[in-house]
Amino acid sequence: MTASIDAHRPSLVGSSVRRVNDPRLLTGSGRFVDDISLPGTLHAFILRSTVAHGRLISFESGESPADIVLGPDDIAAATEPLPFVWIAPDQQHLHLPMGDTTVRYVGQPLGITVARTRAEAEDAAELVEMTIDQFPGVADSLAALEADAPLLYPDHGSNLAVDFHIGDDPDVLEAAMAAAPIIVSRRLRIPRIAPIPLETRGVLADWNVGTETLTVWMSTQTPHHVRDQLAHVLRLRIDQVRIISGDVGGGFGAKEHLYPDEVMVCLASIRLGVPVKWVEDRNEHFTATCHARDAVHDARLAMTQDGVFLAIHTKVTGNLGAHFSNVGTGPFRVSGLMLPGPYRVVNAGAKISGVFTNTTPTGAYRGFGMQEAAWVRERLVDEAARELGVDPLELRLRNVISSEELPHLTPTFQEYDSGDYARSLTMVRDRVRAHVPIVDPNPRIRRGIGFATHVEFTGLGPSVMQEIVGFRLGGYETAVVRMEPDGSVFVSSGVMGMGQGIETTLAQLAADCLGVGMDRVSVHLGDTAQAPYSAAGSIASRSMTVGGGAVVTAANTLREKILRIAAHRLEASAQDLVITEGRVCIKGDSSVGISLEELAEYSWLGWKLPEGETPDLEVKFVHDPSNISYPYATHAAAVAVDLDTGQVQIERYWVAHDSGVVVNPRIVDGQIAGGVAQGLGIALFEKVLYEENGQPNSTTFLDYLIPLASDVPDIVMDHFETPAPHIPGGMKGVGEGGTIVAPVAIGNAIAAAVPEIAGLILETPLSPGRLWELLRIGGLINE
Amino acid sequence: MNAPQTVMAINLVVNGVQVAREVEVRTLLSTFLRDDLGLTGTHVACEHGVCGSCTILVDSQSVRSCLLLAVQVDGTNVETVEGLGSLGSLSPLQDAMWREHGLQCGFCTPGILMSIEGEVRSGASAEAICDEVLSGHLCRCTGYQNIRTAIHAYFATKDES
Ligand code: FES
Numbered sequence A: 001m002t003a004s005i006d007a008h009r010p011s012l013v014g015s016s017v018r019r020v021n022d023p024r025l026l027t028g029s030g031r032f033v034d035d036i037s038l039p040g041t042l043h044a045f046i047l048r049s050t051v052a053h054g055r056l057i058s059f060e061s062g063e064s065p066a067d068i069v070l071g072p073d074d075i076a077a078a079t080e081p082l083p084f085v086w087i088a089p090d091q092q093h094l095h096l097p098m099g100d101t102t103v104r105y106v107g108q109p110l111g112i113t114v115a116r117t118r119a120e121a122e123d124a125a126e127l128v129e130m131t132i133d134q135f136p137g138v139a140d141s142l143a144a145l146e147a148d149a150p151l152l153y154p155d156h157g158s159n160l161a162v163d164f165h166i167g168d169d170p171d172v173l174e175a176a177m178a179a180a181p182i183i184v185s186r187r188l189r190i191p192r193i194a195p196i197p198l199e200t201r202g203v204l205a206d207w208n209v210g211t212e213t214l215t216v217w218m219s220t221q222t223p224h225h226v227r228d229q230l231a232h233v234l235r236l237r238i239d240q241v242r243i244i245s246g247d248v249g250g251g252f253g254a255k256e257h258l259y260p261d262e263v264m265v266c267l268a269s270i271r272l273g274v275p276v277k278w279v280e281d282r283n284e285h286f287t288a289t290c291h292a293r294d295a296v297h298d299a300r301l302a303m304t305q306d307g308v309f310l311a312i313h314t315k316v317t318g319n320l321g322a323h324f325s326n327v328g329t330g331p332f333r334v335s336g337l338m339l340p341g342p343y344r345v346v347n348a349g350a351k352i353s354g355v356f357t358n359t360t361p362t363g364a365y366r367g368f369g370m371q372e373a374a375w376v377r378e379r380l381v382d383e384a385a386r387e388l389g390v391d392p393l394e395l396r397l398r399n400v401i402s403s404e405e406l407p408h409l410t411p412t413f414q415e416y417d418s419g420d421y422a423r424s425l426t427m428v429r430d431r432v433r434a435h436v437p438i439v440d441p442n443p444r445i446r447r448g449i450g451f452a453t454h455v456e457f458t459g460l461g462p463s464v465m466q467e468i469v470g471f472r473l474g475g476y477e478t479a480v481v482r483m484e485p486d487g488s489v490f491v492s493s494g495v496m497g498m499g500q501g502i503e504t505t506l507a508q509l510a511a512d513c514l515g516v517g518m519d520r521v522s523v524h525l526g527d528t529a530q531a532p533y534s535a536a537g538s539i540a541s542r543s544m545t546v547g548g549g550a551v552v553t554a555a556n557t558l559r560e561k562i563l564r565i566a567a568h569r570l571e572a573s574a575q576d577l578v579i580t581e582g583r584v585c586i587k588g589d590s591s592v593g594i595s596l597e598e599l600a601e602y603s604w605l606g607w608k609l610p611e612g613e614t615p616d617l618e619v620k621f622v623h624d625p626s627n628i629s630y631p632y633a634t635h636a637a638a639v640a641v642d643l644d645t646g647q648v649q650i651e652r653y654w655v656a657h658d659s660g661v662v663v664n665p666r667i668v669d670g671q672i673a674g675g676v677a678q679g680l681g682i683a684l685f686e687k688v689l690y691e692e693n694g695q696p697n698s699t700t701f702l703d704y705l706i707p708l709a710s711d712v713p714d715i716v717m718d719h720f721e722t723p724a725p726h727i728p729g730g731m732k733g734v735g736e737g738g739t740i741v742a743p744v745a746i747g748n749a750i751a752a753a754v755p756e757i758a759g760l761i762l763e764t765p766l767s768p769g770r771l772w773e774l775l776r777i778g779g780l781i782n783e
Numbered sequence B: 001m002n003a004p005q006t007v008m009a010i011n012l013v014v015n016g017v018q019v020a021r022e023v024e025v026r027t028l029l030s031t032f033l034r035d036d037l038g039l040t041g042t043h044v045a046c047e048h049g050v051c052g053s054c055t056i057l058v059d060s061q062s063v064r065s066c067l068l069l070a071v072q073v074d075g076t077n078v079e080t081v082e083g084l085g086s087l088g089s090l091s092p093l094q095d096a097m098w099r100e101h102g103l104q105c106g107f108c109t110p111g112i113l114m115s116i117e118g119e120v121r122s123g124a125s126a127e128a129i130c131d132e133v134l135s136g137h138l139c140r141c142t143g144y145q146n147i148r149t150a151i152h153a154y155f156a157t158k159d160e161s
């Protein structure tokens, strides 16, 4: 570990400064991709399959008046297949062909029309004649594994795409299970859901005929990754492609790779030699952008008669959709890796089966595999407590890894770093004890409080670990910190802003290290022509941990150089100098000093420098962390369940969490509040529905509900900080925890409110219709 | 070209400026504001009237601009987020949203600001706005808590002055 910011513990880290980019967003001056227009821009419409399974036997552009129509054959001839990124053991499909004429899901892009306006492009698309020979389809992963199921890839011989183990050797695990006095086993499901950023995907592609370069404005979380993929697919050199990601209206995992429709838009611009824009509409988004989750877990928790946990295992049947996504089985795998959670277990592991179905591919979404793991583990723990007749929170406290046991290596090869897991449990317990229960004379309203806790995997990751798990993305981040000749500070990083406030928090770190005000720092992200290379971009709650750690070290290194130059100018020793309020002065005597403006001006001239010092005030630092960082939290929900309607109201919600050093408390609170709201949606409303044959039934906001203001309560949050020992600055990730824990905290609360049906709470969403059904089975409905 | 080419002339006031344009009859009001007038602060996130991102004021009433045609606002007074305040001088409501971290990605924000603005003008209380009006908008980022805080903070400063 290099210099820490604690050495000169500054005032900005830990302070809720206002976000630097808000004024433009509040006044309508943001620049989202659809806000950008170039002279002569044409507009695209993507032709998609309306059937779930079949073969496209003809694609006739006929009389279409479009400026260009490209069908599957044109697209296939002009492109290389798109390589997948996270490859499972023995995965046979390694890339996605562009322009495939076998149709495997509704929404699959087949062609593109381009015209003067979007409306005219849509008109033109209506004149394209597509004939699809339709096959039987299958949407459910378990149904797809049955002997008579239609096969998506007949050559592959089965819809079972991959099958592998992680964690302890299966024989060891089975022996541990066989020897255990008590096993709680359940089949639990996490349905298919969708990330739903409010801004859909969009692309403005501009091929410059003269320079033979492609500039693409795109709403993406991973500009460099997308650039590399796009160059490969379009057979260009990487240096011919520039991606600019401006304001991004939410990502949540949906925008972390290149999609085939985006390639088509770029290809159209290359063919026409003019800018082409395409912005996904909401109906398209529901089938064209990756879904997530869709996993069935056959899970077991083994313990002693005293409730001491011994082993945990799950068999995951994961629905991949029509083909591997960028991350493929990654989420199912992470469910297995993080299954043990904060508990001491001797043995743990998972069997992962990835299954092809005629549905939209499943990919990354906030909580990536860990929300599923939390649902499975924390429901099992509550069920175990019910079987043992003990308090669920006490059972957790009995099994949680103590702070003295950290660092701790799990059977699934996670080396938990630092913290006090029990403390988050007791903090929430104390909050809940202080809560005065609501008295309601209506006996048909039941109330209950549920708890859930977790440890989270954030900040991908050591690059060597990525290599071990077959995830072809470097895990490092690079920062460039430069003091310009006028003393202002330029910070550039490969991570991306998409609402999480990273522009502000990186500026806080740099300003603190350099002893300047926030108004002297600007942060530049998202343009591959300017930002340092970032293989992974803003995914996996890594921007602050990995990207912020890079900024801390780069800024501290620059600070040391500034002090050396100032020491030379002031004829003092660098150790006797401090930077404060934009000046370098002698400690304890601010009358002797030099302003940063003057120092920077002369440095860039190459004048008055100490022997051997270069004139540039610029530091580039590559931060490849030595480990993942592991934040953790406990949540509790107080719910009211209406036995007559199946309606659930969340009346109170508590969170106690530790995400290491908090750079901006208000932003951290916002991440948790927003994450909990998404988790609440998972718990109560969200499910992407398909007919058995693969026809989608969730294609508008009227049939896929996300939480409204009236659904989401105010959240009581307690923070404490255990620095990540291996991260410069000590930060851990905070983007996903809210979403990971909330669904099962709410599920456990419903189980507590209506113990008669506790054993039936195995699957989300616990929507009124579903819950009413469970209440009926439990004999609680007066019929 | 098979596309309908029926064009109409419209006259209206947008953020205090008189505007006269010819538009295709089928042009949505949201498209007209964004593409013809370059007022890209009005966002479109569903085009089916659910999310509220495209909310603007027409004669001080909040409306969803994705559900209206441009020709329907002929002769009216239209206000968009660009008319609320500017970078250097945010409106008190914008400032409250900034102070209380009432936005993350900011995509939903202009619509929410315009809805609140319309309700404030018609005399709605902070409670009514938090309980009812806000539930007419989708925000995927914030969890709404800080938007409620901002609304109350805005009313507190408004009542002081
Ligand atoms: S875009 Fe108009 S309501 Fe969603």
Ligand code: FES
Pocket (backbone or CB within 6 Å): A198, A249, A250, A499, B103, B104, B105, B106, B107, B108, B109, B138, B139, B140, B141, B142
């Ligand atoms: S701030 Fe992103 S949708 Fe509301």
